[in-house]
Amino acid sequence: MTAEPAGPDELDYLSFVDYAVSEAGARLPEIDADALRLVLTLHRVTSAIVYDLESAVHRPRGLSWPGFRVLFVLWIAGPLESKRVAELSGMSRAAVSALVNTLERDGLVSRRQADHDRRAVQLSLTDTGRETIVGDYHAHNEREQAWATTLDPAERAQLVGLLEKLMAGAATAAAKRRF
Template sequence: MTHEQPDGDHLHFWSFIDYAIDRASRELPGIDPLAMRLVLTLHRAANMLVYDLESTVHRPRGWSWPGFRVLFAIWLSGPAEAKRVAELSGMSRAAVSALVSTLERDGLVIKARAPHDGRAVNLSLTDSGLRAIATAFQAHNEREQQWAGSLSADEQQTLIALLEKLTAHSVHFAAKQRE
């Protein structure tokens, strides 16, 4: 391997993908540049979309992206145990626990001991939390429509099918995922 310093002056968020593939291919000739491009592009697009939703819709409401995900999961699943909210939101139990403390302090969520297990915590939305998430999701979905608007309905369905195929295939190589 060489230890050349990259010329970072010409790079930006998207051009870095081409640069990274070129450089990695030279350094490690056996890599699969197409797989690398797929994963880098998917990761960057997802991060870009999440950052936009968080900064335009959720931060103005005082929420983080994870905070929105917790409220969204509770809203749609109904009152639920914290471990179920963690699973539905794709977050760790510890992260949900920390967020719930803030959301409870803000008057959006109520914590209560589960009747079947004194160690388990049930989470539900307050009336204020219900109004807040419903209003926020309206704005969230309007932004989703703006993002999706660059694709026709058929293209959206194709992309959904391809992403579902990609994620379903992960069972064949025991991909790690939150439980």
């Protein structure tokens, strides 16, 4: 929290948080400004990290952020039905289906009919897809480390614990989710 938020002309994407909290609180004094700060900060930091990862790592290697997410899920979990890939990547089934067309065309993913249900599609990494995600993830993890070094190990553990608490709270509060 800074002493006095800058004016609108002096703001950037991340510094907008202080200004937004101050202005929203002045316009609607009954709101929970701490909750606003928490959610807006979390969203903006997450967006900044995703943008950094996509622009510094994935795009230069020919992948989009959604493409990376699908490859990562298949790399970690192994072959899966497309609906499970959608769930685990936080994407819609339609988005995964459209994305898989590109990933398949590029030789990174293969699809076949699932054994248990002829309507279901089973996705798996090709050898090229496996090589791509492994190489991409090394660079991805270097950027993760760059972001994480801002915090000491105890702060990282505390932040992860707090974020896990938020995730558990959202689940018990039946928060609306995309999956």
